[in-house]
Amino acid sequence: MSYQLHQQLKKDTFKLGEFELCDVLLMNDARYPWVILVPKRDAISEIFQLSQTEQRQLQSESSFVAKAMKDLFSADKMNIAALGNMVEQLHLHHVARFRSDAAWPKPIWGQGQAENYSEVAVKAISSQLRRVLKQNLISDENLTF
């Protein structure tokens, strides 16, 4: 297995840690709380290419993240999506949405420009997220923040 996180995802995110199956990444866009799960498997671009066991694990990790984010941010709705038209490596978006946010009720992709976090803000949200995700985080190595 020679999994490596895609360069574009590496560039656009901060690593929060790792679950059993997935790298857990925070998108560097202060407009929306936005966590990306990337299965640590090589050459996979569609969910159905994972084994059945891995698909169940992805589902479980995804629901864990979605519920934790909805509770933490008191979101009105979670948006979950596997798109991958630009970055082929399978990655699953989890975006906390609010009736008051810039793109509501549209999806966020392709709407406006990403706004990078300040150093203070990324520290704050990373620490909040790590706290609520802690029970399933298995690694704190190589963290980008």
Added chain:
Amino acid sequence: MSYQLHQQLKKDTFKLGEFELCDVLLMNDARYPWVILVPKRDAISEIFQLSQTEQRQLQSESSFVAKAMKDLFSADKMNIAALGNMVEQLHLHHVARFRSDAAWPKPIWGQGQAENYSEVAVKAISSQLRRVLKQNLISDENLTF
């Protein structure tokens, strides 16, 4: 259990049939092959609100649809998403994407206007889809086309 398909989804789609957990719907938009799965459960808006067994079943039905659509249409990529900002009832989009399609590489939501199928075209695609989904379809009742 008093599940009823949301009026907006009913209006925008043709029913292809039912799986064990989900209604299987074809979106009435000829621009993209687009299938929507709706878990036949009442008052659910987030995947994590389903039981663990139901979440696994949804994952399994979703991967079955995604693989069947990718093969049938020789799609370049499947886009799978649970959004629900406008229609709260949990529904999972499966869209076959092509490098040549109108919105590529952007997601399709919020791009342009839906183009309704002609009667001939919806019969053709419904029949193609039912053929590849047949092994998991448990009902042919109340079909809208």
